[in-house]
Each structure stands twice: as structure tokens, then as C-alpha cells.
Amino acid sequence: MTLRVAVIGCGKIAERASLPNLVNYKDKAEVKVLCDIDESRARALKDKFSLSGAEIEKNWKKVVKRKDIDVVFVDTPNYLHEEMAVAACKHKKHVLVEKPIAIFTKSADKMARAAAKNGVYLMVEQTQRFDPVHQAAKKVLDSGILGKVHNIRGRIGHAGPEYWSEGKAHWFYDKKKSGGGAMIDIGVHITDLIRWLAGKKVTEVFATIRTIEKDVQVDDNATVLLKFEDGTKGEIECSWTTRPYEVTTSVYGSKGKMMTSIGTEKPIKVVVAKTGKGEDPNCILEEIYPELESTASGWENAVHYFIDCVIDKKKPFVSGEEGRATMAVINAAYESNAKGKWVKVR
16 A cells, blocks of 8 residues: 655755655655645755655645545644644544644644544654664663663753754744744653653653753753652753754663663663662662664654554554643743743643
8 A cells, every 4th residue: 555645844854854754665655745835945855856756736725635645744833733734634634743743732632633533643753752772762661670760861952953954944933933942842852752751641840941052032952850640750951052963861760770872882771780688779780782673763763653554544652642742741841931930731
């Protein structure tokens, strides 16, 4: 079975993530339409990826109504996600929406409801879950080898949207279009990852969100303390002023600890300690360096997984509801920063 795909939004996420990984899955996915208000951008991607059969369209509303489209990728600025995804769902299209799912939880709720009502799948492209390092880390945590987890931390950072998107990043700094700065842009990645790794609900947050380097009207750095439903402590950091790029996590449990770091020689280290009455708690029982099952990127794994979900009629585990839960933490963090106190996640 080959799915017919429309990509709405022909910016850097389409160029770097969606299209390369649709093209290398051409036995299961065919790009039928490239849609962008700037036709030249769509044509440039059509040529770059040799998509001779793809049509160019400026009007996304026409695209979602087409009978010859099965799947829609929403690769547009954050403020457009709700309208486009809901319309696509209403016309019985499966939707892969770029993170964050939307700016507000109420928008995410509408998107999830539209998907459920129309019997289609809605997935959020939270690629950190699909990185082979984090897939392996999740297996370690689920194995119970670390015992009861007491503390979990994560950090993500790069030099900012202007670096990542090669200068074509103006909307990132417009709060009405983006919803905020680093906290919503890449903080959503590390928040979602920590939520998934922990496998627990975040109930409260305390955030410090600042602009410390860039001459912009949105935040470029954030630190957020987390309280989970079972008392586990957490912390996330995100930064648009980190060079070079990094994604790290640290997990501490009653029987050991685990550290991950993307792009390093040994990206996962698990240390199991000797425990028991009278034993030295600092004595290492075992050091483990789990092997990765894949060398594919998180982007590749996410795109291919979504296509497979549609073909196999299997609801994605990064559903609209999951996207909403992550955005609830992000929204609470901004509220906490504004009020200077702990805020419940709603």
C-alpha cells in the first residue's frame, strides 16, 4: 500500500525532516502535493528532491479537500497548526503535525477531538522520542534496573532558530505566531521526552524563563522544576544560546543512575550500585553501555513510524492527547514565570 501525501509548509522542517524521509520511504508514501504561500519555495523543494509527480499549490484549504490525498503533513508556524489540522481531519486525512501541537491546550483539544470524531490519526512530530538513544534509554527505565526513580532531568540547547533555519526564522520571534521563544520551540522537545521517559504525569511546575542574549521579544533560555504525581522530582532546561547543539538526560533511582548524551561516543551509560544493609552505597556493581538498535535519525524514525501507523491502522503513541499533555506543561511554565510561583498543570 502506498499513501498519497500532501506537505503543507515548505520551509526548513519540510526540507530537513519531512521530505527526505518521505522520499526514502517511497514504496509506502508518495508526495502528491507541495503547498506553500510562496510557490518558489515549493518549487525549489520539488526540484531538490526530484518530485516530478508532485503538484504545487498555494491554497492549503484546497489541499485538505482533495480526494487523492490520504495524509497531510502540517509543517507550518505554530499558530496555524490548529486550523489546518482540524480541517484536514474533517476531510478524513491523517495528520502529522510539527511540534508543538499548537500554542494552547484548548487548540490541542480541538485537534484531538477532530481526529477522533472523523476516525483518523493525529500524531505530533516529537522526534526526541524516536532517537535511537532515547528509545534505548526508555527500555532501560522500563526494565526496572534503576529501581524507583527519584529524580529525572533533561537539557536541550542550540544556537537559535536563525542558526537552524539559516536566517529564515522571523516568525519564531513573533509571539502571536510562535507562542513564545525557546521554551515552546525546543522546551517542548525536552518536556515531551522527560514526560515519556518518566511515564508519569507532571502535576506542578516552577519556571524561570528569561531572555539573556538575543535581541528578541521572546525568551531564549528557560529552567523548569517539575513535580510528578508520585512525588518524583524533575528538571528541564532549554536554550537558544548553546553552542554546539546538545540533548542530555540524567535519571537517578534507588538502585543506580543513567545518563544520555546525543552525539557522543558512548551516548548511554547505566551505573548500577550495590545496595543492601551494611554495603557501601558508593560501590559500583556494574556499568552498562546499552547498544543502539538503529542508526536512523529521530526524524526518519518518526516519519516512517507515522506512515506505518496509518497503513497498519494503529494509533500513534505520540497522539494528539500526548501533544496536549506536553503543551499543558509548557503553558503552566509560562504562567509560573509570570506569577513567580508554583503552578498546577491543567
